[in-house]
Amino acid sequence: MLFPTVEYALFFLAVLAIAWSLYRFKTVHKLFLLLASYVFYGLWNWSYLPLLIGISLFSGLVAQRIQKSQTHRARKGWLVAGVIVCLSTLGYYKYTSFLMTTMLQVWSRFGTPPHVEVYSPLLPLGVSFFVFHAISLLADCYRNKVKEPVKIADALLYVAFFPQLIAGPILRASRFLPQLAVRRNPNALRINRAFLLIVGGLFKKVILSNMLATRLVEPVFAVPQSYGAWDTLLAIYGYAAQIYCDFSGYTDIAIGCALLLGYRFPRNFNAPYTAADPQEFWRRWHISLSTWLRDYLYFPLGGSRKGSLRTYFNLMITMLLGGLWHGAAWTFVAWGGLHGGYLVVHRLWSRIGWRPLVRWRATTAWKWMARILLFHAVCLGWVFFRASTFDLAFQVLGQLRVPGLATLATGPVVLVLFLGLAGQWMPARWRNGFEVEMGRWPALARGAAVAVAIAAIEMLGPTGVAPFIYFQF
Amino acid sequence: MLKITHSIRQLSLVVAGFVAVSLLLESDGLAHWADRLEPGPLRTVAAPTTQAIEKTLAPLGVGALRDAALKNLARVGWSDDEALLAEVTTEAGGGKSGPAKSTGLNSAGSSACVTTSAAAAGYAGTSGAGSSGAGAASAGAAGTGSASTSTGNGIAHAPGADVPLANDVPKTLSLAPLPPVEPGKPRVVALAGDSMMAVGLSATLMRQAAGDKNLRIVKAFKSGTGLARPEVYNWMDEYPAMVGAEKPDVVIVAIGANDGQGFVVDHKVLAYGTDAWRQVYQDRVADFLAMVSAGGARVVWVALPPMRVPVYDEKINAINRIAYTVVSQSPQAVWWNPVSLVADDQGKFREFETEANGQAMRMRSTDGIHLSDEGAGKLTALLMKWLDPPSPPPPRGTAQPAPAASAGAAEPQAAAHDAVAHKRRPRKTVKGQSARG
Numbered sequence: 001m002l003f004p005t006v007e008y009a010l011f012f013l014a015v016l017a018i019a020w021s022l023y024r025f026k027t028v029h030k031l032f033l034l035l036a037s038y039v040f041y042g043l044w045n046w047s048y049l050p051l052l053i054g055i056s057l058f059s060g061l062v063a064q065r066i067q068k069s070q071t072h073r074a075r076k077g078w079l080v081a082g083v084i085v086c087l088s089t090l091g092y093y094k095y096t097s098f099l100m101t102t103m104l105q106v107w108s109r110f111g112t113p114p115h116v117e118v119y120s121p122l123l124p125l126g127v128s129f130f131v132f133h134a135i136s137l138l139a140d141c142y143r144n145k146v147k148e149p150v151k152i153a154d155a156l157l158y159v160a161f162f163p164q165l166i167a168g169p170i171l172r173a174s175r176f177l178p179q180l181a182v183r184r185n186p187n188a189l190r191i192n193r194a195f196l197l198i199v200g201g202l203f204k205k206v207i208l209s210n211m212l213a214t215r216l217v218e219p220v221f222a223v224p225q226s227y228g229a230w231d232t233l234l235a236i237y238g239y240a241a242q243i244y245c246d247f248s249g250y251t252d253i254a255i256g257c258a259l260l261l262g263y264r265f266p267r268n269f270n271a272p273y274t275a276a277d278p279q280e281f282w283r284r285w286h287i288s289l290s291t292w293l294r295d296y297l298y299f300p301l302g303g304s305r306k307g308s309l310r311t312y313f314n315l316m317i318t319m320l321l322g323g324l325w326h327g328a329a330w331t332f333v334a335w336g337g338l339h340g341g342y343l344v345v346h347r348l349w350s351r352i353g354w355r356p357l358v359r360w361r362a363t364t365a366w367k368w369m370a371r372i373l374l375f376h377a378v379c380l381g382w383v384f385f386r387a388s389t390f391d392l393a394f395q396v397l398g399q400l401r402v403p404g405l406a407t408l409a410t411g412p413v414v415l416v417l418f419l420g421l422a423g424q425w426m427p428a429r430w431r432n433g434f435e436v437e438m439g440r441w442p443a444l445a446r447g448a449a450v451a452v453a454i455a456a457i458e459m460l461g462p463t464g465v466a467p468f469i470y471f472q473f
Numbered sequence: 474m475l476k477i478t479h480s481i482r483q484l485s486l487v488v489a490g491f492v493a494v495s496l497l498l499e500s501d502g503l504a505h506w507a508d509r510l511e512p513g514p515l516r517t518v519a520a521p522t523t524q525a526i527e528k529t530l531a532p533l534g535v536g537a538l539r540d541a542a543l544k545n546l547a548r549v550g551w552s553d554d555e556a557l558l559a560e561v562t563t564e565a566g567g568g569k570s571g572p573a574k575s576t577g578l579n580s581a582g583s584s585a586c587v588t589t590s591a592a593a594a595g596y597a598g599t600s601g602a603g604s605s606g607a608g609a610a611s612a613g614a615a616g617t618g619s620a621s622t623s624t625g626n627g628i629a630h631a632p633g634a635d636v637p638l639a640n641d642v643p644k645t646l647s648l649a650p651l652p653p654v655e656p657g658k659p660r661v662v663a664l665a666g667d668s669m670m671a672v673g674l675s676a677t678l679m680r681q682a683a684g685d686k687n688l689r690i691v692k693a694f695k696s697g698t699g700l701a702r703p704e705v706y707n708w709m710d711e712y713p714a715m716v717g718a719e720k721p722d723v724v725i726v727a728i729g730a731n732d733g734q735g736f737v738v739d740h741k742v743l744a745y746g747t748d749a750w751r752q753v754y755q756d757r758v759a760d761f762l763a764m765v766s767a768g769g770a771r772v773v774w775v776a777l778p779p780m781r782v783p784v785y786d787e788k789i790n791a792i793n794r795i796a797y798t799v800v801s802q803s804p805q806a807v808w809w810n811p812v813s814l815v816a817d818d819q820g821k822f823r824e825f826e827t828e829a830n831g832q833a834m835r836m837r838s839t840d841g842i843h844l845s846d847e848g849a850g851k852l853t854a855l856l857m858k859w860l861d862p863p864s865p866p867p868p869r870g871t872a873q874p875a876p877a878a879s880a881g882a883a884e885p886q887a888a889a890h891d892a893v894a895h896k897r898r899p900r901k902t903v904k905g906q907s908a909r910g
Contacts, residue, residue, distance in 0.1 A: 006506045013488065020481050097825065101833045113831035120824050122781070123839060186481045195487070214553060222676035225683035260484070388846060412551050443483045447490020455498040459542060462553045 001043055003253045004206050004461075011040065012257060015162075019261055023184040030157055030180060033261070040162035041125070048124035052160055055089060058082070059134035060155025063141040063173075067149055079142040083135055090131040093121050098328035126166040128325060132292060133159045137173040139296050145174035154180045161263075163254040167247070169268040169288035176263075184262035192438040192446065194259035196431060199453045201252030204245035206461035208420045212242040214462050215413050221386055224396045228404010232396060234417065235408070236379050239386050241420030244272065247286070271424035273378070276370040277350075278342040281378065293322050312347065316340035326385070331393060335385045342377055500527040501536040509705045512735040512742040555714035556707070638751065642776060642797040644810045644820070648859045651723070651771065654687040661689050662860055663721035665712060665765060666728035668696035669777060672838065673849035674727055681853055687861045691719045694727075700757045701732035708761055723860065724765045727775040729758075729796060730842060733788030745788075751795060758799045766805040774800045775852070776810035779822040781841025786822065814851045815844065 001008045015036045022029040042049050062082035069075045091099075097120030107113035137155060140146045158176050220227050220235030227235070248269035255265045268288050275281035282290045298318040304311040316337070323336020360366055380397075387393035438446055496503070504527040507519035527536075546552050547561040654660050662682075664675045671694045682688045693715040698706035732754065735745045743750040766772045776793050780786040800806045815836050817823040822841065825833040836848035844852070 006503065013492070016484075016488070020484070097833075097835075101825070101835070104832050108831045115827055115831070116833070117827075118825035118833040120839065122841060186484070189480075189484060191484055191487055211553075223679040223683055225680060410550055412549075443486030444490035444493075447487040447492070448494040450487070451491045451494035451498060455495065458499070458502065459539065459546065460551065 001040060003250065004202055011036075016260055020184075020186065023186065023262070026183050027153070029184065030153055033162075034153065034157045034160060037157065037160040037162040037165060041160065041165055044125050044166075048127075051089070051124055051127070052130055052165075053156070055086065055130060055134050056156045056159035057152065058085060059137045059159065060150060060152045063137050063146070063150045063155060064152075066138065066141045067146070075142055079138055082138040086131050086134045086138070090127060093123055093127050095324075095328045096120055129168050129170060130159050130165065132170050132289075133164075133173075135296060136170070136292065137177075140172060140174040145172075146177055148177070148181055150177065161258070163257040163261075163263075164265060167250050167254075168286075169251050169254065169265050170292050171265060171288070172292075175266070179263055186262070189262060190259055190435075192435045194256040195446070195450045196435055196438070197252045197256030197259065199450060199457070200431075201249040201254075201256065202454060202457050204249030204252065204420075204423075206249075206457050208416045208423075209242050209246035209249060210462045211412065211416045212238045212245070212420060215410070216408050216417070217242055217386070219408065220399075221392070221396060224392070224399045227399060227407070228402045229400050230404060230406035231408050232399040232402075232404075234406055234413075236383060236396070237421065238413075238417055239382050240273070240375070240379050241417055243382065243385075244269070244424075245420050273375055273421060273424050274371065275374060276367050277374060278339065278346045278377075281374060282339075282343075289322070289325075293318050297321065308347075308351075312344045315343045315347070319343065329388075331384045331387060331390060334390070335381045338377075338381045338384065342374075496526055497530060497533070498535055498539070500530045501539065503527070505704075508737075509702065512737060512744065516737075556710040559714035559717070636798055636802055638755075639794050639798045639801065642793045642810060643808060644812050646809060646811065646813065646855065648773065648807060648809065648855075650862070651859065654861065659687050659689040660723060660860060661691060661719050661721045663691040663693045663716055663719070663724045663765070663770070665693040665715075665724055665726045666775075667694065667698045667730055668843060669730045669775075670694040670725075670727040671696045673844035673846055674775070674852065677846050677849040678725075678853040678856060681850075681857050682860075685861055689719075691716055691721060693724075697731065698728075699731035700728060700761050701734060701754055702736050703757065704736075709764060712761075712764060720768050721765075721770045723773065724770045725773045725775060725856065726762075726765065727777070728761075729777055729792040730789070732792050733785070746791065755795050755799060758796055759802075762799055762803055762806055766803060770805065772800075772803070772806035773809045773856070774806055776808065776812065778811060778815045778837075778844065779820060781822045781824070781837070785842075811852045814855075815848050 001011060015033070018032060019029060019036075022032055038049060038053075041052055059082060062078055062085075066075050066078045066082075069078060097118050100116065100118045104113050104116065104118070137146075137150070137158060141150060154177055157180060158171065158173060161171075161176075164171055216238040217235050220231055221239075224232065251265075251268040255268070258265045266288055268286060270284040270287065272281055272285035275284050298314055301314040301317060302310055303314060306314075317340075319336040319340030320333055321336070323332045323334070323339070326332045326335070383396050384390075384393045387396060438449070441449070500523070504520075504523040507516060507523040510516035510519060543552065543557065544561055547554070547557045552558060651660070664670055664678065675692065675694055679690050679692075682690050693712055695706065695711070695715075698708065698711075700708060703709065733745055735743055735750060736753070737743070738753055743753060762772065762774070774796060776797070777789045780789050797808050800808045812820050815823065822837070824835065824837050824841070826836050828834055834847050835845045836851075837843065838845050
């Protein structure tokens with residue numbers, strides 16, 4: 001079930017009605033949401049349901065063992081065992097063929113490798129996300145960030161909760177389990193915010209992302225040779241806007257749905273293209289992943305506490321693995337490497353204490369130059385992220401030198417590209433103000449307004465709904 | 474200070490307002506959504522319910538307003554629905570593409586529907602660049618649109634579709650040579666189909682054809698579509714709109730990955746795989762083939778490759794047999810089966826191929842359905858050689874073209890005859906090669 005479908009709307013309305021009718025019975029309420037989550041996942045592919053249940057059950061049991069262990073060594077032992085099992089599962093499904101083909105490539109440099117049938121298991125939907133949830137549960141218990149004893153039912157629901165199951169945001173066990181420990185409070189619902197998030201998310205996904213994909217990005221990345229510099233540049237900008245609208249649209253809908261059910265998810269995007277440096281970009285882009293990598297990978301590696309060189313190494317390792325998490329391909333590793341490089345260069349640049357430079361870096365002019373520079377550096381990374389091979393990525397970049405008109409820059413394309421990028425500069429107070437304004441309307445009118453908005457989005461969107469980009473990860 | 478205190482009552486009222494207005498604005502779209510569902514319990518409940526709602530609310534005229542809005546969106550270039558764009562262009566008197574549409578705006582109305590059926594997207598649609606949800610003829614039109622005769626039960630039959638189902642499909646890759654390309658008149662090649670064409674095959678072929686002055690590629694593919702469910706996506710409307718004013722010399726077709734599903738004809742559910750289903754589907758394939766070859770185009774029907782999941786592979790086998798049964802009846806079409814290029818020695822699914830240097834090359838995408846770029850490249854290399862063969866070095870002291878080629882180019886009738894002859898030739902080869910697999 002994709003979010004922007006009638007099937008999901010019917011499913012969600014049914015879940016919403018039943019969940020709130022059961023909210024007084026905390027355990028039943030949670031079990032119902034768990035069942036609904038399994039139905040949601042099972043409708044994609046029932047055969048992977050045992051894996052989802054298995055991973056969440058395993059992580060719940062190990063989390064309990066960690067909490068019950070008396071010695072630091074035992075706790076660490078359980079943590080390491082749990083993380084190994086989780087990562088092995090992810091590795092098996094996601095990286096088996098990647099490792100085998102890479103080994104064969106390396107071997108063939110030195111001689112003819114033996115004949116090996118490369119095996120590649122079918123990738124279960126959302127496996128990268130639910131494995132990261134499982135690891136978060138283990139790590140937060142190990143660090144004593146989960147204060148209450150973990151209940152198995154809570155662990156199962158934390159990993160499988162349907163709004164975040166397929167593509168995040170990646171929840172922290174330490175922040176989500178306490179929500180499961182208390183009864184839902186119907187008087188703390190932010191209905192208007194939830195509906196604004198859902199409508200905004202649909203707008204970004206159905207109109208902006210889909211139109212950019214079908215009319216600008218896909219044609220150019222399919223046959224780069226057919227397009228000149230302007231079309232190629234627009235397609236690269238277009239992909240930057242598309243992936244933001246696609247993914248942030250998805251998570252906005254997820255956050256909105258969870259909010260209507262009475263649960264709070266963390267913000268996942270915060271106007272990332274307004275960032276003026278790579279560090280700020282990663283505080284604004286896919287926040288739940290970047291903080292996950294920071295807390296569970298970068299910090300355990302030593303973070304910035306072990307000297308400059310080690311910091312740079314840690315940054316690179318974190319970003320390379322972050323890239324690999326997105327997909328089993330060297331293009332993703334290159335994307336991660338580029339971002340690791342940006343972070344290292346920025347650190348080096350920031351350390352230069354020459355006074356005129358320090359003063360210049362504080363000016364508005366530099367801020368804007370830095371924003372533009374960073375945006376283009378990010379766009380360069382997106383080319384490798386989007387292209388299936390290095391050849392294709394370099395071909396796209398090479399077309400930037402080929403003269404040619406912007407043949408794809410039709411009015412609608414330019415408009416959605418502008419909205420996709422410039423929309424991030426919309427002041428937060430506008431949305432907050434609108435939320436307050438909506439609060440003054442009668443409830444029926446609010447529902448009617450949401451219906452009109454969704455009908456308009458449906459009419460303005462291209463035919464069909466492309467799957468969300470992040471589903472593949 | 475934001476007002477954050479709400480009650481379940483308020484939430485209920487908001488949802489009630491949402492549902493009421495959604496029904497009012499979208500009753501039309503909901504009825505189409507239900508129509509597009511694969512036969513099953515959900516459709517059994519949803520179809521009559523949404524039709525009743527649509528009927529009740531129809532007098533309010535919201536559907537007409539919506540249709541008018543969609544037309545206006547198409548006029549300003551917002552819509553991407555080829556059939557609707559063609560209709561608007563025709564109405565405006567431009568008449569550039571001019572395909573006569575058998576369906577009205579209702580088809581376009583539903584085509585813009587966000588509410589894509591997951592069932593309609595089917596297997597292949599889920600990993601394609603886009604999915605279905607596209608235009609639909611009214612259920613009554615049920616997949617016809619080409620010149621066809623009609624039987625008593627309202628199901629249209631294209632001539633020659635009522636032939637016995639082939640027991641197996643040949644594994645041939647033979648293609649009779651095309652007449653040489655005339656200078657300054659590139660060969661127009663339409664790439665038609667669902668995601669089996671859209672993913673891998675089309676992009677690889679277009680990349681190889683880029684800069685080739687002898688070829689002009691026309692994109693006529695859409696992911697998440699098929700021939701089984703014209704109420705979901707009607708190729709009989711969409712293909713002419715996609716091709717527009719172009720007159721393809723060659724049409725390469727790869728379609729059918731989403732067609733392993735039941736459908737409803739005249740309020741009767743035809744379950745996948747039944748004789749009645751096969752009959753209707755075969756007709757639809759025949760209609761489609763008749764349409765794409767109507768302008769005299771040579772059609773290369775690319776057989777669907779073996780699939781990873783056995784149940785799905787069985788379905789694809791059945792789809793291939795039906796398609797071959799139809800294709801083998803057409804003098805203009807050639808069955809082209811790349812199984813020897815992409816499958817293992819037993820003709821089974823193979824995800825990776827080991828190259829001579831020991832390295833593994835991915836032949837199929839990770840979904841186990843579509844071709845990877847490398848896998849597609851093996852097909853397109855052959856297709857490109859056929860579409861635009863490298864010119865042989867001119868014999869010394871003469872610029873005379875080969876007699877057979879010049880005859881084919883100069884005499885259209887002879888060329889057509891030649892095409893028939895070419896068509897028959899590979900079939901002979903078929904029998905010889907089919908034993909291989």
